[in-house]
Amino acid sequence: MKKLLIATLSFVLLGCVSDIKYNYMPQVTPISYPELNAITTTYIGDNMLNQGEVKLMDAVSFPTTTEITRPFHAYIIEPGDYPKLGENKNHLFFSARSDDGNAIVKTFTSSPEPIGIRVRKDNAKNEVCISFSTGTDFCNYDKQYTLKKVNITSQSKLQQTLIYNGKIGNKINIGYREFNNDLTHPTFSNNAEYDLSSSKVIRYKGAVIEVLDATNQYIKYKLISNFNTPQESMNLNSFKR
Incomplete structure (x- = not known):
């Protein structure tokens, strides 16, 4: 029973497994x-x-500050357009930093560093997930965002x-x-x-x-x-x- 409780708690804290794909090529x-x-x-x-x-890129856009929370962990996605990294059958993956320098900010120093943002292609429940190098995600529902194309000059x-x-x-x-x-x-x-x-x-x-x-x-x-x-x-x- 104790082992089951620990396993359940770990799943709640870490969320589902993340596998960010880096297979997107922008139009340059x-x-x-x-x-x-x-x-x-x-x-x-x-x-x-x-x-x-100039790069014509797909991006996920957050019009306002967006908070993604789990017990003992909280992350704030600052407003901005976050360029696409890749995709798989069901999900789209985006950078942890926007094209104008905004980023995902963690509110607890002990929290792991985020490496990207994940959303569903079918936009089910307006789910937004933050991905980590540990291969895990934190996900929340009912978050406001849009998918768009942006021109990034570099x-x-x-x-x-x-x-x-x-x-x-x-x-x-x-x-x-x-x-x-x-x-x-x-x-x-x-x-x-x-x-x-x-x-x-x-x-x-x-x-x-x-x-x-x-x-x-x-x-x-x-x-x-x-x-x-x-x-x-x-x-x-x-x-x-």
């Missing part, structure tokens, strides 16, 4: 800023050209940028920086000088820029092509939510 599109052939003004020290990517693994460094006489100085994941420490950098009396069009690593006006404070230009292929290039601002 390369983007760059500014858009092609648009007249752009950039000031000294600022980036003239950036590239990155830097690409290899980030390339051009920086305006000013003008002396007829010559302008353009800085080039390469980053790989860590945007605080470039993996490669270089400065190039261009004589505008020879040509108003400058080129660097596939990027082609027509200079319309340049002073020691700003540069006005049109982007003819970028580090990505022109056909795949899009305006970064069009993906801001």
